Amino acid sequence: xxxxxxxxxxxxxxxxxxxxxxxxxxxxxxxxxxxxxxxxxxxxxxxxxxxxxxxxxxxxxxxxxxxxxxxxxxxxxxxxxxxxxxxxxxxxxxxxxxxxxxxxxxxxxxxxxxxxxxxxxxxxxxxxxxxxxxxxxxxxxxxxxxxxxxxxxxxxxxxxxxxxxxxxxxxxxxxxxxxxxxxxxxxxxxxxxxxxxxxxxxxxxxxxxxxxxxx
Amino acid sequence: xxxxxxxxxxxxxxxxxxxxxxxxxxxxxxxxxxxxxxxxxxxxxxxxxxxxxxxxxxxxxxxxxxxxxxxxxxxxxxxxxxxxxxxxxxxxxxxxxxxxxxxxxxxxxxxxxxxxxxxxxxxxxxxxxxxxxxxxxxxxxxxxxxxxxxxxxxxxxxxxxxxxxxxxxxxxxxxxxxxxxxxxxxxxxxxxxxxxxxxxxxxxxxxxxxxxxxx
Numbered sequence: 016x017x018x019x020x021x022x023x024x025x026x027x028x029x030x031x032x033x034x035x036x037x038x039x040x041x042x043x044x045x046x047x048x049x050x051x052x053x054x055x056x057x058x059x060x061x062x063x064x065x066x067x068x069x070x071x072x073x074x075x076x077x078x079x080x081x082x083x084x085x086x087x088x089x090x091x092x093x094x095x096x097x098x099x100x101x102x103x104x105x106x107x108x109x110x111x112x113x114x115x116x117x118x119x120x121x122x123x124x125x126x127x128x129x130x131x132x133x134x135x136x137x138x139x140x141x142x143x144x145x146x147x148x149x150x151x152x153x154x155x156x157x158x159x160x161x162x163x164x165x166x167x168x169x170x171x172x173x174x175x176x177x178x179x180x181x182x183x184x185x186x187x188x189x190x191x192x193x194x195x196x197x198x199x200x201x202x203x204x205x206x207x208x209x210x211x212x213x214x215x216x217x218x219x220x221x222x223x224x225x226x227x228x229x230x
Numbered sequence: 231x232x233x234x235x236x237x238x239x240x241x242x243x244x245x246x247x248x249x250x251x252x253x254x255x256x257x258x259x260x261x262x263x264x265x266x267x268x269x270x271x272x273x274x275x276x277x278x279x280x281x282x283x284x285x286x287x288x289x290x291x292x293x294x295x296x297x298x299x300x301x302x303x304x305x306x307x308x309x310x311x312x313x314x315x316x317x318x319x320x321x322x323x324x325x326x327x328x329x330x331x332x333x334x335x336x337x338x339x340x341x342x343x344x345x346x347x348x349x350x351x352x353x354x355x356x357x358x359x360x361x362x363x364x365x366x367x368x369x370x371x372x373x374x375x376x377x378x379x380x381x382x383x384x385x386x387x388x389x390x391x392x393x394x395x396x397x398x399x400x401x402x403x404x405x406x407x408x409x410x411x412x413x414x415x416x417x418x419x420x421x422x423x424x425x426x427x428x429x430x431x432x433x434x435x436x437x438x439x440x441x442x443x444x445x
Binding site: 023024026027029030031033034057092093094095099107108109111112113115116118119122124162163186187189193195202204206208209210211212213214215216217218219220221222224225 | 401
């Protein structure tokens with residue numbers, strides 16, 4: 016399957032398809048037309064067809080999509096047909112909130128350990144997931160599989176930890192620190208989550224909407 | 231200023247410009263060429279010029295951009311020249327983590343109250359921000375300005391609360407529940423943050439990267 020040229024914009028939409036198809040599956044829906052899926056998801060049917068054609072397409076003329084098949088195929092595309100071992104660096108509120116998300120486990124993202132420097136947190140656990148001293152990170156990574164490291168520590172420390180992780184052979188970073196880490200080692204994949212960027216986008220859209228109503 | 235036709239893709243990049251310009255400002259940089267900004271941000275100079283031209287452009291031929299001026303103008307575009315009163319519905323780990331983000335306050339997003347149904351949480355506070363009973367939400371909204379409501383409660387309750395908020399006149403929702411709320415009342419602006427979508431995107435990119443290395 017040729018996936019080289021697929022844009023990140025397409026990839027960003029795939030989890031959303033997966034989510035909607037999962038809901039349909041839960042609701043007992045067996046098949047759906049691209050028009051139906053389109054109106055539920057509020058994207059055009061041609062967008063859906065184009066997106067899915069990047070991966071070979073999964074629909075049949077006159078039948079539409081088999082919900083379970085499409086759900087499973089998109090799951091495979093997204094790497095959800097296997098489990099991923101995840102650690103979280105930074106066991107503050109956000110780190111603990113992420114460790115509490117049972118949803119991630121259902122998707123196969125298994126949170127195995129949190130790390131922190133705070134002596135009051137070290138030795139505690141979140142739903143049985145241990146909070147370990149940050150100094151034990153190198154040993155831990157040597158002795159346990161780590162597919163994804165989640166960074167929730169302050170911006171000032173994020174780049175150094177990311178470099179340390181890359182040196183230890185961790186190749187995927189889910190970054191919540193308020194800094195872009197995309198310029199690192201090319202062999203490390205980084206997904207940045209900037210919560211304040213999203214809040215600013217909301218603010219822009221709200222201000223604009225108010226202006227339009229008033230004007 | 232004509233802003234009608236600006237795509238959300240452009241808007242999504244504006245907070246990132248704002249962030250980089252803020253860092254430059256902190257570092258004492260007074261002006262920057264679009265080429266310099268381009269290499270720091272890892273986007274093309276022509277992309278930067280195109281993006282900023284949507285708002286009238288802010289550069290001068292041969293001079294580049296005045297960092298402070300551009301920072302402030304983008305701040306105004308994003309509605310950061312004023313404060314926003316924010317409430318959080320759901321005072322679990324994620325709600326508390328968000329209430330603890332001092333960064334949001336620096337941007338003018340003032341978190342005023344959290345709401346929950348859990349008797350053990352009600353009456354407590356996060357950095358002095360009170361956790362109130364959810365039953366008091368209507369009264370609270372009638373008596374306090376609320377620009378943005380943040381939803382961190384389970385998916386099953388999110389749509390009903392969003393509708394209630396819309397009825398109370400709250401026009402901006404920052405949604406962390408695992409459901410898209412975009413099909414609501416057209417007068418309500420919703421920004422969805424789907425953490426698991428972002429994790430799936432990371433998983434896709436990691437699996438793809440591994441395949442390419444092996445293949």
